[in-house]
Amino acid sequence: MIGRPQAKPGAARAKVRDKRLTMPNLFIDLRDKVYKTRVWAPGKFILSDYDGGLGTGDDFTGVLKIGGSPKVFLFDGHAARVDFINKKMAASFELHSAEGNELLAKYYAVKENNPTADLPPLLFSVAYRTVNWSLSGFLIGEYGGKLTIGQQFSGMIRLDKTNKAGFFRAEVKRHVPSVRGLGAQFLSLTPETFEMFEIAMKKSEAAGG
Known part of the structure; x- marks a missing residue:
């Protein structure tokens, strides 16, 4: 056979x-560019050193790290305004993870209870x-x-x-x-x-x- x-x-x-x-x-x-900011609230942030390719109105996906936490979270973002001359970007974002949202809220609660306290930095890349x-x-x-x-x-x-x-x-x-x-x-x-x-x-x- x-x-x-x-x-x-x-x-x-x-x-x-x-x-x-x-x-x-x-x-x-x-991992070509990591941005850092302390100007943020849950769901939004402002960058003062932005030199990327996103323009006003662009949607994007990013990777976010909060302060000294070893955890990394994916998020969907929207570039509400990009100022290429002054290298600034204001964006809104929504984390894919409930754990990430809880961690953001925990850190931000410290700022709300003590306005003089510094927020931990957010680090993100596209x-x-x-x-x-x-x-x-x-x-x-x-x-x-x-x-x-x-x-x-x-x-x-x-x-x-x-x-x-x-x-x-x-x-x-x-x-x-x-x-x-x-x-x-x-x-x-x-x-x-x-x-x-x-x-x-x-x-x-x-x-x-």
Whole structure:
């Protein structure tokens, strides 16, 4: 009996590795610029040293760290006003995490009870939502940075609604003008990143992806 041709193990792994998924979205933190401010209240902040590519009215996703807390939280933001001449930006934001909102409220309550007290700084960077991704690389949209084709870089990948994150190193392979996109191929992934991908793939399968 002649059986069906068997694919080589390497080829089978490559096929799975290169399957592009659109859901769930992953968030790519390129760690290229971290902004810091003490002028904030729950749901809004003002930057005095902004030199990024967002303009007035732009929506964005970011990664936020509060004071000395080791926790990092994703948020959706809206640039209410950007003054490029004076390098200022006023923005509103909504954290994805209830834990993050509770931590913000806790810190701000100290300020409300003692107006002379200093607020802990907020530190944030822009995170780019994936258009699609696989175990071999990703495509992000709305990228306004300066990475060029062939350039290697490091960053972090985060999964929404979890504390999962992992480091990676990658190389820029293409720019996609239609979505202001940047496509990159992974050069190395940490074990934590593989664990996060496994969780994301299970979410994709559950959603019929």
